[in-house]
Amino acid sequence: MQGVITGFVTIGVVIGVGALLAHLRIVDAGAQQVLSRIAFFVASPALMVTTLGRADVHQVLSANLVASVAGVVVAAGIYIALARLVWRRPLGDTTIGALSSAYVNAGNLGIPVASYVLGDAAYVAPTLLLQLLVMQPVALAVLDSDARGGGMPWWQFALRPLKNPLTVGSLLGVVLSVTGWTLPTIVEDPLVLLGHMAVPSMLVAYGVALRLGPGLGRAGSVSELATTSTLKLLVQPVVAWLVASVVLGVEGHALLAIVVTSALPTAQNIFVHATRYDRATVLARDTILITTIGSVPVILLLAWLLG
Template sequence: MQGVFTGFATIAVVIGVGVLLAHLRVVDLEAQQVLSRLAFFVASPALMVITLSRADVHSVLSANLIATSAGVVASAGLYCALARWVWHRGLGDATIGALSASYVNAGNLGIPIASYVLGNAALVAPTLLLQMLVLQPLGLAVLDADARGRAGSVWQVLTRPFRNPLTLGSLAGVVLALTGWTLPSALANPLGLIGNMAVPSMLVAYGIALRLGPGLGRAGSVTELATTSSIKLVLQPLVAWFVAAHLIGVEGHALLAIVVTSALPTAQNIFVHATRYGRATVLARDTILITTVGAVPVILLLAALLG
């Protein structure tokens, strides 16, 4: 269980640094915007190149991915239905809400938990690749279309994800992994150094927003926040467990890996996307906070029941 506490404690400390810097007026909301843009346009694409180039991309074709995908589809689908028929959210806000309810922290939290709790960091690779290559490009394409006020031509819709820096970084990493090519050190070393800025930039920016932004739930619907958090922490792992255990027949440690990765909290980069496009930023911020705290007892319970 030490890996769970270590992963969450590391994130909490770095977020706390952002809160402290904002409280001491060392930085302001403009600095938060700069850090978010740095993470979105520069550091995160570099991180994706390095991370995915070392991943076992063949694992994305495993049957386990079916269960993971089912949890994502059920969670995002339920939120979208509620956003459309109950809260009447716009396209951009609904997209951020759906991502908040289904996009897990597979990188800076999923990797250490997979390493220390599950015993193998590669177990998070299917979820990471699903999000990087399918869910994130799709969400960013919708956000781009919403920001422009129109979807554009079919060609523009199809090519828009490939004009996004995060998608390009992810695809470059996958190409390297599939081909076995290795970047020369003159390129890999700077990319690695830049990529190392991604997670700290996201977390510090998130801490600044916590301190200087609206209070928890004050700028949005408390019911909506409770819904996104509940969907993420309860519905998504429950659907993944049902599909894996009863429809696919996964057992033992493999089943635990699927359910634990589905129960990870909402990823910090959803807040970066929300900030970048100016959509549902408070909902994304608060869902990340609640699910990050709530995931600790949920993952401990899952490890005790299925481990």
């Protein structure tokens, strides 16, 4: 369990640094915007190129992917239905809320959890690629369209993700993985260095927002926050377990890997997207905080029950 604890402590410390910097007035809300923009436009695309370039994309075609997709569809679908029919949220806010309910922290937390708890970082690869190549491009296309006021022809909507730096970085990484090509050192080394900025920038910006933003739940619906957190921590892993175990017949360590991956907390980059498009920022921030804290006992319990 040391890997789980170490991963969560590391994230918490870096977030705490951002909150402390804001508390001491070394940085302000403007700095948070700058850090988020650097992460979105520069560091994260570089990280995607180098990370996916080394991944085995064939792992996407697995039982892990099928169960993970089921968990995502059910959790996000429930939120979308409630957001549109009950809370009457606009399209952009609904998109961020759906991501908060189902988009897991498969990168900076999922990788150490997969390595130290599950014994192999490859277990998180299907979820990581699903999110980067399907969920994120679709969500960003919707957010881009919403920011433009809608009315976009279908072909422009389809091509819109290709104008997003994160999507382009992900696709370039997949091309490198599929073809086996390697970047020249003079190109790869700067990308690796820039990619190292991604996670710290996200976490520090998140810490600044925690300190300078409104208190937990004060700027949004408490019921909505409870819904996104419950969907992420409980509904998504339970659905993944049912599909993997009952439908697909997965057992043992492979089943543990699927369920633990689905129980990971909401990814910090959802807050970056919310900030970038100014949609449901507080909901994303609070869901990330609650699920990051709540996932610790959930994952420990799952490791004990299924391990």
